[in-house]
Amino acid sequence: MMCIAESSDLMSTPQDTSARCPVGNHHHFEIASATLAQRTHLFKLSKTATAKIAAKDAATSGKEIIDLTAGEIWSDIAPSVREGAIAAIDRNLNRYTDTVGLLELRHAVACKIAAETAQPWSAEEIAVTNGAKQALFNAAMVLLNPGDEVLIPAPYWSTFPAQIVVAGGTPVFIETRHTNYVPRLTDLAAAVTSKTKAIVVNTPNNPTGAVYDYDTLAGIAQLATDRNLWIIFDECYGAFAHAPHTHHPILSVAPRARNRTLLVNSFSKSLALTGWRIGYLAGPKAVISAVKALQSHTTSSPNVVAQHALLQHLDSGDTGFQTQLQRGIANARALGLSILSELTSVPHPCAQGGFYFYLDLTELLRRMNSNGGRTNADDIVTALLMDTGVAVVSGTAFGDPAGIRVSYGIDLQPLEKALRRLTAALNGWR
Numbered sequence: 385m386m387c388i389a390e391s392s393d394l395m396s397t398p399q400d401t402s403a404r405c406p407v408g409n410h411h412h413f414e415i416a417s418a419t420l421a422q423r424t425h426l427f428k429l430s431k432t433a434t435a436k437i438a439a440k441d442a443a444t445s446g447k448e449i450i451d452l453t454a455g456e457i458w459s460d461i462a463p464s465v466r467e468g469a470i471a472a473i474d475r476n477l478n479r480y481t482d483t484v485g486l487l488e489l490r491h492a493v494a495c496k497i498a499a500e501t502a503q504p505w506s507a508e509e510i511a512v513t514n515g516a517k518q519a520l521f522n523a524a525m526v527l528l529n530p531g532d533e534v535l536i537p538a539p540y541w542s543t544f545p546a547q548i549v550v551a552g553g554t555p556v557f558i559e560t561r562h563t564n565y566v567p568r569l570t571d572l573a574a575a576v577t578s579k580t581k582a583i584v585v586n587t588p589n590n591p592t593g594a595v596y597d598y599d600t601l602a603g604i605a606q607l608a609t610d611r612n613l614w615i616i617f618d619e620c621y622g623a624f625a626h627a628p629h630t631h632h633p634i635l636s637v638a639p640r641a642r643n644r645t646l647l648v649n650s651f652s653k654s655l656a657l658t659g660w661r662i663g664y665l666a667g668p669k670a671v672i673s674a675v676k677a678l679q680s681h682t683t684s685s686p687n688v689v690a691q692h693a694l695l696q697h698l699d700s701g702d703t704g705f706q707t708q709l710q711r712g713i714a715n716a717r718a719l720g721l722s723i724l725s726e727l728t729s730v731p732h733p734c735a736q737g738g739f740y741f742y743l744d745l746t747e748l749l750r751r752m753n754s755n756g757g758r759t760n761a762d763d764i765v766t767a768l769l770m771d772t773g774v775a776v777v778s779g780t781a782f783g784d785p786a787g788i789r790v791s792y793g794i795d796l797q798p799l800e801k802a803l804r805r806l807t808a809a810l811n812g813w814r
């Protein structure tokens with residue numbers, strides 16, 4: 385039986401406005417913690433979300449805050465996406481779609497992946513999802529048995545381990561901080577045990593900005609084949625690889641790994657559509673069929689209007705908007721790198737892909753702590769917010785107590801202001 389203890393009476397008199405607007409009336413429900421499932425101890429609100437909330441809170445106190453915590457790009461909506469959405473509404477499209485997405489959209493995604501991997505793909509090998517996040521969650525839920533281990537290069541995007549743990553698996557982290565944020569094949573191989581089921585490969589990488597080269601991907605695919613592992617290949621930032629670095633879809637490097645690879649992607653970053661929640665998972669039909677069954681019980685289908693919008697975009701063949709977005713990000717990166725080149729005790733960020741500068745503060749923290757202090761990246765993030773009004777994400781969100789992630793997907797003017805303040809602050813702290 386559910387046991388919910390109310391600390392105030394919900395019943396109200398007719399004059400009581402709370403009956404019309406209970407949300408604003410601050411009724412407090414105290415739920416005995418014993419009523420919640422044990423699995424609620426397995427996850428917390430993501431630290432990137434927490435950093436965003438801290439930035440918002442600081443802004444409400446009247447302080448000018450420049451928010452560089454976002455995992456998204458400030459942009460208008462692509463015209464083809466906008467037209468597709470409006471046309472869907474005008475056509476009164478308001479019903480569930482096929483669980484794993486409109487057949488036409490899955491065809492269009494299959495064509496997109498075929499062009500990227502130079503292999504034919506069919507709609508039965510695609511599940512359209514509510515963003516890449518759901519694609520990853522589906523993957524964890526249909527692949528992992530309790531106790532299965534999954535290798536994750538660290539620093540890592542925190543959702544990877546969180547979802548793996550919820551699905552009953554065990555994340556095993558592979559340190560990359562001393563190898564330019566790219567895992568060494570020998571380290572990966574040494575971490576494989578009889579329980580290892582999969583490896584997560586995220587390139588371009590969030591948070592580090594590393595882009596894995598061809599040989600690394602070939603080596604990972606070979607290891608996965610030799611040791612019978614799944615590859616969960618997250619290429620959400622694939623549209624943002626900065627020259628001379630190139631994004632290699634892993635199946636274009638290792639076509640024979642197709643039977644053990646799940647491709648995860650979305651339109652959230654490539655078209656600046658985080659709020660539209662359309663992503664996809666592509667892989668062997670048996671996996672997609674299990675994902676379809678799971679999704680039928682979780683979200684039924686992705687949003688119909690958003691699906692039609694993306695379908696219109698893909699059918700239009702319009703690459704102009706994405707090119708414009710890529711140019712904007714390249715300009716922001718160039719501006720940011722030139723300002724950050726003035727950092728004195730922080731190495732230049734790798735920034736090969738995506739739209740994050742990942743700063744390694746190991747040396748700065750060593751100096752600051754040389755007389756016994758215990759400052760870590762969390763303290764630096766708090767001090768940056770309080771002293772300079774610049775909000776960034778602590779590396780502790782990504783399993784690294786000495787890094788900070790600085791998003792540069794915003795307009796150039798506030799970006800310049802924020803990075804100048806950040807550089808001056810980091811150079812001034814001893």
Ligand code: PLP
Binds near residue numbers: 652653662
């Ligand atoms: N994968 C990575 C590496 C990400 O950084 C993110 C979002 O930040 C996602 C997946 C999720 O993207 P979506 O908005 O499509 O769910």
